[in-house]
Amino acid sequence: MRDFFRQFLLPLVKGGAVHVGAPLGQRGMERLRDASLEPSIDAELIAARSRVAAELLLEPAPPIWDEESLRLAVATHDLLFLLHPRAQTLRAAQREQIALCTCELARLPDSLDADELVARHTLLHLLPTLARTDVTVEFWAGRREFVGTAPPHRLVAWPELRRVRQEQRSSDCFAEAAGDSVAAPALRALLDASPLTDLFSLLRREPLFDLGHHVPLLRDPRLCRLVAYRYLELDASRMGDALTRAVIAQLPNDELRPSLCAFFAHLHLCQLLAGRSSIDLSVRTSLRDFHALFAALFRTVPDWCAPPDVLHDPTLAMQLHKYSEACLQSAGSGRVAELTGLLRPGVESTAQR
Amino acid sequence: MLEPVALHQSHFNMPGVAPDGRGILLGKLTASLFASLDQTVRFLALLSERSSLDDLLPTLKLYETRSALESRSYLVLFQATSSHFVDQVAQLASLTGGTVFTGSAKHFVRYRDAKAPLGYDVTELARDAVGCDFFLYAEAVFHSLIKTKEIVFRDLVTRLSLRPLPGGALHRARAFANEVRWIAVRPGLYTQLLTYLWRNRIAAEAMLIDNAAHEEGYLLVRVAKLPERILALLVKLPGVEVHLPLTDNALIELGYRHPFRLESCPSLFAAEQFFIFSAQRRRTEILAVSHSVGGMGLPLMPIEQLIATGFELEQRPLSARAAKLLESVVVNLRLVSAQQSRQRATGTLIPWSQVALLKQLVFALPPTLLSGYRVAALDEGLMVISHQIPCELPLGEQFQEAAPSVFVPLGHAFVPRVSDAVLTDYLGGTQGRIIVFRDAKATPFSVEDSLFEPLGRRLVAQLEVPLRPSNGRLRPPQTATARVENDPVGPLPLWGFRPPAGDQ
Numbered sequence: 120m121r122d123f124f125r126q127f128l129l130p131l132v133k134g135g136a137v138h139v140g141a142p143l144g145q146r147g148m149e150r151l152r153d154a155s156l157e158p159s160i161d162a163e164l165i166a167a168r169s170r171v172a173a174e175l176l177l178e179p180a181p182p183i184w185d186e187e188s189l190r191l192a193v194a195t196h197d198l199l200f201l202l203h204p205r206a207q208t209l210r211a212a213q214r215e216q217i218a219l220c221t222c223e224l225a226r227l228p229d230s231l232d233a234d235e236l237v238a239r240h241t242l243l244h245l246l247p248t249l250a251r252t253d254v255t256v257e258f259w260a261g262r263r264e265f266v267g268t269a270p271p272h273r274l275v276a277w278p279e280l281r282r283v284r285q286e287q288r289s290s291d292c293f294a295e296a297a298g299d300s301v302a303a304p305a306l307r308a309l310l311d312a313s314p315l316t317d318l319f320s321l322l323r324r325e326p327l328f329d330l331g332h333h334v335p336l337l338r339d340p341r342l343c344r345l346v347a348y349r350y351l352e353l354d355a356s357r358m359g360d361a362l363t364r365a366v367i368a369q370l371p372n373d374e375l376r377p378s379l380c381a382f383f384a385h386l387h388l389c390q391l392l393a394g395r396s397s398i399d400l401s402v403r404t405s406l407r408d409f410h411a412l413f414a415a416l417f418r419t420v421p422d423w424c425a426p427p428d429v430l431h432d433p434t435l436a437m438q439l440h441k442y443s444e445a446c447l448q449s450a451g452s453g454r455v456a457e458l459t460g461l462l463r464p465g466v467e468s469t470a471q472r
Numbered sequence: 473m474l475e476p477v478a479l480h481q482s483h484f485n486m487p488g489v490a491p492d493g494r495g496i497l498l499g500k501l502t503a504s505l506f507a508s509l510d511q512t513v514r515f516l517a518l519l520s521e522r523s524s525l526d527d528l529l530p531t532l533k534l535y536e537t538r539s540a541l542e543s544r545s546y547l548v549l550f551q552a553t554s555s556h557f558v559d560q561v562a563q564l565a566s567l568t569g570g571t572v573f574t575g576s577a578k579h580f581v582r583y584r585d586a587k588a589p590l591g592y593d594v595t596e597l598a599r600d601a602v603g604c605d606f607f608l609y610a611e612a613v614f615h616s617l618i619k620t621k622e623i624v625f626r627d628l629v630t631r632l633s634l635r636p637l638p639g640g641a642l643h644r645a646r647a648f649a650n651e652v653r654w655i656a657v658r659p660g661l662y663t664q665l666l667t668y669l670w671r672n673r674i675a676a677e678a679m680l681i682d683n684a685a686h687e688e689g690y691l692l693v694r695v696a697k698l699p700e701r702i703l704a705l706l707v708k709l710p711g712v713e714v715h716l717p718l719t720d721n722a723l724i725e726l727g728y729r730h731p732f733r734l735e736s737c738p739s740l741f742a743a744e745q746f747f748i749f750s751a752q753r754r755r756t757e758i759l760a761v762s763h764s765v766g767g768m769g770l771p772l773m774p775i776e777q778l779i780a781t782g783f784e785l786e787q788r789p790l791s792a793r794a795a796k797l798l799e800s801v802v803v804n805l806r807l808v809s810a811q812q813s814r815q816r817a818t819g820t821l822i823p824w825s826q827v828a829l830l831k832q833l834v835f836a837l838p839p840t841l842l843s844g845y846r847v848a849a850l851d852e853g854l855m856v857i858s859h860q861i862p863c864e865l866p867l868g869e870q871f872q873e874a875a876p877s878v879f880v881p882l883g884h885a886f887v888p889r890v891s892d893a894v895l896t897d898y899l900g901g902t903q904g905r906i907i908v909f910r911d912a913k914a915t916p917f918s919v920e921d922s923l924f925e926p927l928g929r930r931l932v933a934q935l936e937v938p939l940r941p942s943n944g945r946l947r948p949p950q951t952a953t954a955r956v957e958n959d960p961v962g963p964l965p966l967w968g969f970r971p972p973a974g975d976q
Contacts, residue, residue, distance in 0.1 A: 134952030141961040146970040205961045213966060220969075251956040267958035292956055298612075325612065367541055408543075461542055 123151065124160045128192050131245060133167040139199045139267070144220045148193045156184055168241035175237050175315075175345055182238035187227055191242050194224040194309055201302040202251075202295055204266040214301045221305035227312040233341050240315040247320035249292040257284045266290075297325035318346050321361045322353065330365040334375045337382050347382070351389055359409030362386070366412065367461070376465050377423060380416055384424040387413045391442050408458075411450030415458035417443040420466050474581065474611050475595055476588035484593045486609075488576025492555050496584055497591030499575040501531075502552040502561055505545055505608060505615065506570040509536075512546040513632065515568040517731045522560060525737035527553075532625055537606065537617035547606060547617065558583060573608050581609045626740055630756040634728035634749055654723050656750065657691040658711035665712065666775045669695070672702060677772035681759065692748075694772055713752055721761065722747040746770060803888070805898060807912040810885035815872040819879045821908070822868035823853040829867055830854065834927070842928035848919055855919060856927065857906065869910065877902035877921075880909045 126138040143151070156164075165181055172179035182188070198221050200206055206214060230236060251267040256274055259282045263274065275283050296302040307326060310317040314333050321328045330337075337343045350358050366383050369375045417424045417439070424443075429435045447455055477484070477497045484490075489499040506512045512534070519525065525532075531551040538544060552558050552574060562572040562583050573580035574591070579598075584591040594609045598616065608615040657665050669676050675696045682689035698706075706712050707726065715723035718734055722741050728751040734740070741747055748757040761770065822830055834842070844861045847854055856863060857879070863870070871879040875892040878899065886895060896902055899916075909916045 130954055134954050136957045137954050138957050138959050140959045141965040141967075142969050144969040146968060199956055200961075200965075202956075203958050203961065205958075205965055209966070217966075217969070245952060245954040249954055249956060251958075267956050364541060457542060 123196070124156065124164075127196055129160065129163060129167070131192070131195065132164060132171070132242060134245060137199070137249070139196060139203055142197045142200045142217050142220075143193050144197065144217070145224070148189060148224060151193065152186065152189055168238070171241040171244050172237045175240070175349070176233060179237055180234040182241050187235075187239065188242055190224045190227065191239060191309070191312060194221045194305070194312075195243065195246065197221045197224070198296060198302060198305045198309060199249075199292065201299065201305065202267075202292060204264075211301075218301045218305045222308040225305070225308040225312045229335075231336060231339050231342065233339075233345065236313070236315050236336075236342065237345075239313040240319070243309065243313045243316045244319075246309070246316060247293050247323060251290045251292050253288055253290050255286045255288075257286075258282060293320075293323065294325055297323075315342075315346070319349055321350070321365065322357050328361060328365050329368075330362075330379060331369045331372060331375050334378050338378055343382060343385070347386055347389060350386060351393070355390075356406050359406045363408040363412050367408070367458070370461055370465060373465060373468055380420070380423045384413065384416060387442070387446075388425055388429070388439075391438060407450050407454060410446035411454040411458050414443050414446040414450060414455045415462055417446075418455070419459055419462045473595060473609060473614060474588075474592040477584075477590040477593050479590060481590075481593070485597060486575065486581045486594050487579055487597075489574060489581065489591075489593075491590070494555055495590050496555040497574065497581070497593065498552055498555050498558065499580070500552065501549050501575060501577070501580075502558050502583070503573040503575065503580045503606070503608065504548040504561065504565045504570050505573065506548070506565075506568070507545055509546055511569045512548060513628075513731055515548065515565055515570055516628075517733075518564045518568065519561065520733040520736045522564065523557070523736070525732070526739050529625065529737060529739060534623040534625060534628065535605075535619050536621040536623060538620050539618075540616055544620075545615075545617065546623075555584075571608075571610060573610075578605070579607045579609070582611060629730070629732060629734070629737075629740060630747075630758070632731050633754060634725060634730055634751040636751070637727055637729055640727055653694055653696075653717055654715040654748075655693040655695060655706060656713040656715060656748070657693060659688055659690065661709075661711050662691045663779065665691075665693070666779045669693070669702075670775055670779055672699075674698065674702070676775045678775050678778055679770055679772045681757070692770070692772075693775070713750060715748065715750075718747075718749070721745065722749070724749040725751045727751075805886045805888070805890070805895070807880055807884050807909055808887050809883060815882070816862040816864075817870035817882050818859065818863050818873050819855065819857040819871035819908075820863050820865045820868045821850075821853050821855050821871065821910070822865070826867050827854055830865070833865065833867070837927075839928075843926055845927035846924035847927045848923040848925070850919065852910075855908070855924075857924065871908065874909075875902075877906045878909075879906060881911055884909075884912070 122138070122140075123143075126136075127140075129135075130137045161184060164184060168182040169179065172182055197217055201214060201217060201221075206217070227239070253267065254265040254270050256263045256265065256270045258274065263270065270285070275285060277283070293306070296306045303326065310326075311332070314336055317328075318330075318333055318336075337346065350362065362383065366379050369379050413424070421430065425435075425439055429439065477491070477495075479495055481491070484497065486497075486499075489497050492498045504515060506515060516525075519528075528550045531549070533549040535547045535549070536544065537547050558572065558574065562585075565572045572583040574583045575581060579594075581594055582592045592609075592611075598607050598609075598614060603618070604616040605619040606615070606617040608617065655665070666676075666678065676693050678691055678693040680689055681692055703714065706714055714726040716726050718724045718730075719738050719741055721743065722734065724730060724734075728749075730749060744761050746759040746761050748759070750757065759770065837845075841858075841861065845856050845858050845863065845865075847856045849855075853868060856865060857871075859873075870882040872882050872884075874880045874884075874886055875895045878895060880886070890898070899907055904921050905918045906921065907916055907918045
């Protein structure tokens with residue numbers, strides 16, 4: 120039990136070598152719940168999680184070690200076991216059983232409490248960047264693969280004589296889990312349990328970033344600001360591209376469209392007021408849709424683009440108008456017309472309702 | 473979504489594909505997907521360099537497509553003759569940012585790569601096939617594309633802008649002096665150009681192109697052989713375009729090339745038409761050809777019938793005696809004091825003994841003067857000149873400009889009072905240099921224009937800026953990274969593992 124906390128949990132939160140062993144499952148979770156956490160580990164864990172929380176909230180509640188945290192930690196461990204080379208030798212039914220158990224452990228109640236969601240994120244914040252070093256050793260008699268483990272010394276001894284050649288490569292565990300048909304549902308369950316982790320990793324390639332799941336969270340002003348500020352810290356071109364794709368994918372949905380468009384416009388307003396608009400409006404193909412969607416939105420439903428007091432302020436309204444024009448020029452009228460065509464039927468149906 | 477094809481695999485989920493002699497999965501058609509038209513053009517340009525487009529043209533189709541996310545892409549389809557050819561196409565497509573697929577009509581699967589040397593097969597075909605025109609299966613993504621527009625290849629060829637060749641038209645003119653045959657002349661220059669050609673005894677034929685679709689017509693002249701000096705002159709002349717024959721019935725402007733190697737697709741140019749690719753006018757003219765008339769089917773007329781030849785007064789040659797007499801009346805220019813001259817000084821020669829004073833004076837000079845004054849270091853001292861603004865430094869010898877780039881002492885002028893152009897000719901030209909007369913007796917000297925630098929830049933010394941290391945009192949932001957290490961799990965990793973309650 121002590122090894123789990125020291126060698127898996129602490130590195131998962133603080134960074135370092137995350138050791139993955141045999142799957143724990145429900146029984147392992149119960150044993151860990153009954154075992155008391157060492158005070159030194161507990162203090163170290165709270166300090167590490169508080170550091171992560173402090174980057175997100177001004178006055179975060181100290182994240183405590185509770186059953187929800189334990190479930191998330193065990194579920195993450197078992198998810199990573201599914202990528203263990205030993206797991207590949209199990210029967211398909213056995214792997215599916217582990218994945219099912221992981222999904223069950225990761226099933227947490229929905230919450231809109233910022234402290235609670237941030238506490239969950241503090242445990243999983245390194246999950247999207249989790250990597251693994253795989254080594255291929257070629258020697259005179261053959262070739263061996265070592266996934267996430269170092270080759271034994273006997274195998275790499277006398278490199279000249281035995282013609283040993285080592286090749287190291289770094290694997291992205293997150294992408295690997297997303298691409299594995301058994302592990303993917305477990306990863307999805309973990310991301311559903313910690314929506315902030317899901318939202319903050321929008322630049323990932325897989326699993327597909329779906330903003331539609333998180334609309335209730337984005338309707339909460341405190342959480343919405345938290346997400347927006349994190350997005351504004353990211354590289355504007357990559358964030359803009361990924362976010363725009365996610366918003367365009369949800370445009371046909373009548374329920375989600377107004378909230379997502381308002382969130383999207385809020386990011387533009389933040390950029391405009393932060394004085395970053397002039398830099399971002401240079402001709403960059405990756406930001407073309409980001410600008411085009413805002414220009415289309417401003418043309419179709421200006422009420423969704425800014426709060427009413429901003430639109431009634433002549434100075435701000437003028438700035439917004441100029442920004443929209445600049446967006447139009449940057450993206451080109453053709454693309455703006457396409458997106459306007461995509462927006463208009465939805466807006467009309469919303470107005471009729 | 474995709475699985476690599478195994479050697480001797482006989483059954484495939486993908487319809488319309490089969491292994492070729494090398495065992496590589498190949499369909500009837502090759503589809504190359506590109507994100508932009510620019511990439512598509514670059515791909516076709518490379519393809520035209522490597523193989524004959526004429527062989528592809530019968531099956532070549534270009535489509536503008538739209539994905540489910542409303543993003544635009546371009547699809548190039550043509551017949552896959554062999555896997556050797558498709559290998560070459562895949563290499564060119566990856567160079568230009570595209571992806572190559574193989575298939576038969578609607579479903580296309582990713583062509584082979586290093587991971588799957590025999591190609592890929594799909595694990596499952598897409599079911600929502602209604603409404604989409606193409607389905608492309610890649611490793612991680614699946615593209616369902618709707619055809620929005622078909623781009624006719626010939627239209628694409630005629631709409632692309634020409635690219636300038638390195639070295640420019642003048643350099644090319646020398647290389648192709650014997651090949652140039654055609655000149656396009658804008659209105660207003662017709663008569664002058666034809667007269668000039670006729671006077672230089674150059675055989676030429678011309679026709680007027682007056683296309684109602686365009687704003688103004690132009691004159692097209694075919695020249696049998698053009699001397700290099702005339703060709704160099706015409707290349708530089710605004711309103712005149714020199715063209716090279718590209719094929720029997722196509723011309724391209726000298727100094728430019730088409731993005732595609734058009735020699736690889738002569739069948740594109742129909743025999744009953746004549747094509748003129750113009751870079752300056754940014755258009756491609758397509759003229760109808762009538763084979764009933766000569767001159768390549770164009771109604772060309774000899775230029776002597778098009779110009780009005782008049783009578784000119786005979787010029788008498790200068791006799792030897794008159795030439796000798798003319799030499800006796802030549803006078804030299806003299807520099808004399810001209811007190812009535814009220815010109816302001818535009819140059820100063822500051823002796824080295826007074827340079828220390830200039831260094832003190834620099835602190836009082838306004839920024840416009842610091843950037844407007846230009847300075848060069850000579851043996852005699854620092855030469856400061858300013859063309860636009862008066863040079864009012866109270867140091868050294870002051871000069872004024874008697875003609876552009878010709879400096880004489882302040883209050884002096886040349887006699888006889890000839891024009892600036894004559895004076896410049898007398899001095900052998902001032903291109904790229906200035907000429908300074910210190911006084912009437914001293915020999916003038918010239919200074920290369922490139923030696924002059926802005927005064928502010930020349931006098932301000934380079935400041936070494938030391939790099940300060942971080943203090944370390946503030947801890948830099950830590951970017952934590954975690955790496956997975958797999959521990960040994962023993963022979964029975966699931967020993968004691970309990971499945972969830974609902975699954976028991």
